[in-house]
Amino acid sequence: MAPVKVFGLKMSTNVARVLVCLEEVGAEYEVVDIDFQAKEHKSPQHLARNPFGQIPAFQDGDVVLFESRAISRYVLRKYSKSAGVDLLREDNLEEAAAVDVWTEVEAQQYNPAVAPIVYECLIHPAMFGVPTNQKVVDECVEKLRKVLDVYEARLSRHSYLAGDFLSFADLSHFPYTHYLMATPYASLFDSYPRVKAWWQGLASRPSAKKLSADMSF
Amino acid sequence: MAPRKLYGMPLSPNVVRVAAALNEKGLDFEIVPVDLRTGAHKQPEFLALNPFGQIPALQDGDEVLYESRAINRYIATKYTEGPELLPTPSAKLEVWLEVESHHFYPHVSPLVFQLLIKPMLGGAADPVVVDKHAHELARVLDVYETHLAQNKYLAGDAFTLADLNHMSYLFCLSKTPKADLVASRPHVKAWWDDISARPAFQKTVAAIPFPPSA
Numbered sequence: 001m002a003p004v005k006v007f008g009l010k011m012s013t014n015v016a017r018v019l020v021c022l023e024e025v026g027a028e029y030e031v032v033d034i035d036f037q038a039k040e041h042k043s044p045q046h047l048a049r050n051p052f053g054q055i056p057a058f059q060d061g062d063v064v065l066f067e068s069r070a071i072s073r074y075v076l077r078k079y080s081k082s083a084g085v086d087l088l089r090e091d092n093l094e095e096a097a098a099v100d101v102w103t104e105v106e107a108q109q110y111n112p113a114v115a116p117i118v119y120e121c122l123i124h125p126a127m128f129g130v131p132t133n134q135k136v137v138d139e140c141v142e143k144l145r146k147v148l149d150v151y152e153a154r155l156s157r158h159s160y161l162a163g164d165f166l167s168f169a170d171l172s173h174f175p176y177t178h179y180l181m182a183t184p185y186a187s188l189f190d191s192y193p194r195v196k197a198w199w200q201g202l203a204s205r206p207s208a209k210k211l212s213a214d215m216s217f
Numbered sequence: 218m219a220p221r222k223l224y225g226m227p228l229s230p231n232v233v234r235v236a237a238a239l240n241e242k243g244l245d246f247e248i249v250p251v252d253l254r255t256g257a258h259k260q261p262e263f264l265a266l267n268p269f270g271q272i273p274a275l276q277d278g279d280e281v282l283y284e285s286r287a288i289n290r291y292i293a294t295k296y297t298e299g300p301e302l303l304p305t306p307s308a309k310l311e312v313w314l315e316v317e318s319h320h321f322y323p324h325v326s327p328l329v330f331q332l333l334i335k336p337m338l339g340g341a342a343d344p345v346v347v348d349k350h351a352h353e354l355a356r357v358l359d360v361y362e363t364h365l366a367q368n369k370y371l372a373g374d375a376f377t378l379a380d381l382n383h384m385s386y387l388f389c390l391s392k393t394p395k396a397d398l399v400a401s402r403p404h405v406k407a408w409w410d411d412i413s414a415r416p417a418f419q420k421t422v423a424a425i426p427f428p429p430s431a
Contacts, residue, residue, distance in 0.1 A: 051360045051363065051364070052316075052320060052357075052360060063308055065308055066312060067312050067315035067316060068315075069311075069315050070308065070312040070314065073311050074308045074311065093291070093294060093295055096290075096294065097280065097282055097287065097290075097291045100284075100286075100287035100290045101282055101283060101284050101287040103287070104286050105269070107318060107319075108284060147269075150268045153268065154268070
């Protein structure tokens with residue numbers, strides 16, 4: 001079986017979301033770099049894979065996909081049984097519903113609070129020489145506190161977000177949280193002991209440790 | 218059997234997203250009002266259903282769920298009657314579910330808020346915000362136009378949850394001066410004309426307490 005291809009850069013958050021799933025199921029994959037400097041993401045070849053000109057894109061034989069969460073579901077569905085992992089819980093309606101709720105929570109509640117902090121504190125200065133917009137950061141920190149209040153309560157009742165089992169909902173938090181930890185706002189988690197313990201558990205997984213080595217700006 | 222309870226405001230497009238799915242599946246439900254204007258969504262009673270204090274939430278027997286897209290996945294998976302909204306495996310369907318969430322929604326939602334909801338609350342649309350999101354939504358819909366020239370529905374030949382998740386906001390958009398974003402794109406328009414004519418959706422919009430057109 002030919003390794004699947006992930007088009008993008010290893011340090012990209014959304015690429016890492018797919019890679020952590022591939023690592024968890026032990027699938028063979030190769031990362032094909034996309035050269036943003038050369039505007040490769042807007043080339044006809046890449047637009048044929050991702051019409052929005054973004055990364056990641058993904059190829060498994062004839063199957064070409066984009067949107068990291070869609071790619072991740074495909075990967076988890078394809079490889080889970082043979083890998084002996086069950087990160088979507090699709091055989092159990094109630095558990096799958098919990099995974100879907102918390103996957104949406106990451107996308108609609110957590111990400112909008114965390115991503116701008118990562119962009120303003122790390123990406124804009126390091127990659128574009130643009131200074132941090134502190135007003136944006138402060139607003140997002142307030143948003144994030146409210147979100148973490150809910151996470152703390154949730155993780156006081158269950159060891160993971162969807163229940164007492166690791167799922168895609170937890171893994172989906174890995175990339176942006178990894179980068180949050182490289183900002184001064186890592187200390188926010190000190191006020192949320194359950195969240196902090198949950199994060200440390202995720203970060204110490206072999207998949208996370210391996211990918212972290214290539215994740216810096 | 219206790220009826221399904223959909224908590225929210227009947228006019229809220231995220232609530233209507235779920236109502237549309239329930240109607241496609243021919244499921245009975247009641248809308249339990251949660252009036253955002255009175256802060257009902259921040260009261261302990263509602264936070265017990267959705268700790269993030271947002272509408273909708275769905276109660277189906279013992280199951281309580283929130284996040285409209287997660288609720289719709291649950292409805293599509295649990296109920297086998299009616300159209301197959303989430304046939305598996307469908308990698309293409311998953312892609313377009315995410316496209317709705319991360320490309321369409323981030324621009325159509327502020328547009329609908331500025332042009333429809335804010336005026337209803339006595340405010341005025343902010344032209345800078347409207348222009349920015351209309352411009353971005355136009356670029357997104359250009360991608361849809363190309364895709365729908367090759368595909369009758371977003372996931373291929375059949376209507377699925379990927380199409381359905383767009384409908385509440387497409388309906389609201391059609392009531393604003395930015396309706397031309399859809400109307401000016403032949404394949405997007407044809408797709409919208411087709412899916413909005415579905416009997417279940419006609420039933421859904423009949424229940425939306427829309428004020429007389431401005």
